[in-house]
Amino acid sequence: MATHHQILIIGGGTAGIMTAAQILKQNISKSVAIIEPADTHYYQPAWTLVGAGTYDYDKTGKPMADVMPKSAEWIKDKATGFNAENNMVSTAKSGDITYDYLVVAPGLAYDFSLVPGLGEAIDRGVVCSNYTNPKHTWNVIKNFKGGTALFTQPTTPIKCGGAPQKIMYLAESHFRKSGVRKNTNVIFATGGTVIFGVKEIAKTLMEVIDRKDINVRFYHKLVAVDGEKKIAWYELGKDVSIGGCVVLPKDRNSNLKLDDSFQYNYKDVNVSRDGERYGIHYDMLHTAPPSVAPDFVRNSNLVNETGWVDVDKHTMQHKKYANIFSLGDVAGLPTAKTGAAIRKQVPIVVDNIGLMIKSNKIGPQSYNxxxxxxLVTDYGKMVLAEFDYDQNFIPDPKLKNMFISDSSKEHWRLWMLKKYGLPYLYWNKMLKGKDV
Known part of the structure; x- marks a missing residue:
């Protein structure tokens, strides 16, 4: 006989815990269960600072038991599949669990097969990632002796699209302090065509890139990593035979003019060619892992064609099953996968579930x-990019209380918010279901 809960939540991360906490705080239901196998809950936004040697890794984790809302039942297990027609979730050890309402929020998973060679190289030697082991990142940055410092990212959606460049800005500062900057080229290679999708923020970041003398290579799709030879291989999303795309050092001998939309602030680093692929030789490499929905979600009938949970982007209600909601990193929403996004998604999901229980229909609230x-741009400096589906810059009016008139500009008060304010709010307010 399957156990039954009125509301079943998959995932004890930011989205799952916040949703459960708000449902219980508002007395929407007394029967809430959370499926989560992990012992530790991490505040991952601080991992950027850990990777730059300015935050204690041990302070980023708390026992899962401490963050679980007291009245929720914790099913310490892995979800393994869905039977949405029969309102049922299967688990690894606890059998089938049935529900009236399901919230799918297990976060994302990493699929290293999408970038061959990266899985073998990551967190070893000079290849690092704040996403997987920020302590190793700090070791790599601390021990770097000069050469090509390559910062890059895959073309899949990732947690916080800005994270691969934040660590680069901090690393560049550290290289100045440690005296190796003069023997170093800092390269940012991205599959994107701009440094950031929000115009006001992009303008500031390009000024930071100028100040720090960083070479940005756009249209660079990371396709493989050769850990032994220390080469990151790319396919280019732009035809290099036209418009002066300088890729190889020897291109300098041709009459090509530098194309700023492809190579900004060109640096002459070692690049090899193999057919249509270009390999940047690195002395250190930081990247984000290619990210996908967890297998049990990806292989279910709940996902859209891109493999994320198929929900309405304004209500987070599943497009096929009205009693299923999804939010956080696993949801198929065309916005950045961040804790800040979850903070605005949770109240709408909670409101909708409450109304479904009462009247079997959702409410008018809409997630924008x-x-x-x-975006940490230096030790003691930060820019805060807040935006909506249309990439409009929408700063929080509360920032005025911190005497920050323009959060698209670098500010030390924003750094204080990142390092001290946000972790405090996270542990003491957000996870406890309080409105922030």
Whole structure:
């Protein structure tokens, strides 16, 4: 006989815990269960600072038991599949669990097969990632002796799209302090065509890139990593035979003019060619892992054609099953995957579930795609990118209380918010279901 809960939540991350906490705080239901196998809950936004040696890794985790809302039942297990027609979730050890309402929020998973060679290289030697082991990142940055410092990212959606560049800005500062900057080229290679999708923020970041003398290579799709030879291989999303795309050092001998939309602030680093692929030789490499929905979600009938949970982007209600909602990193929402986005998604999901229980229909509340990316640009400096589905810059009016008139500009008060304010709010307010 399957156990039954009125509301079943998959995932004990930011989205799952916040949703459960708000449902219980508002007395929407007394029967809430959370499926989560992990012992530790991490505040991952601080991992950027850990990777730059300015935050204690041990302070980023708390026992899962401490963050689980007291009245929720914790099913310490892995979800393994769905039977949405029969309102049922299967688990690894606890059998089938039935529900009236399901919230799918297990976060994302990493699929290293999408970038061959990266799985073998990551977190070893000079290849690092704040996403997987920020302590190793700090070791790599601390011990770097000069050469090509390559910062890059895959073309899949990732947690906080700004994170691969934040660590680069901090690393560049550290290289100055440690005296190796003069022997170093800092390269940012991205599959994108701009440094950031929000115009006001992009303008500031390009000024930071100028100040720090960083070479940005756009249209660079990471396709493989050769850990032994220390080469990151790319396919280019732009035809290099036209418009002066300088890729190889020897291109300098041709009459090509530098194309700023492809190579900004060109640096002459070692690049090999193999057919249509270009390999940047690195002395250190930081990247985000290619990210996908967890297998049990990806292989279910709940996902859209891109493999994320198929929900309405304003209500987070599943497009086929009205009693299923999804939010956070696993949801198929065209916005950045951040804790800040979850903060605005949770109240709408909670409101909708409450109304479904009462009247079997959802309410008028609409999520506008709000997300925020705290872009650390230096030790003691930060820009706060807050934006919606249309990439409009929408700063929080509360920032005025912190005497910050323009959060698209670098500010030390924003750094204080990132390092001290946000972790405090996260542990003491957000996870406890309080409105922030």
């Amino acid at each position: 795609g709000y997300s925020s990316c705290p």
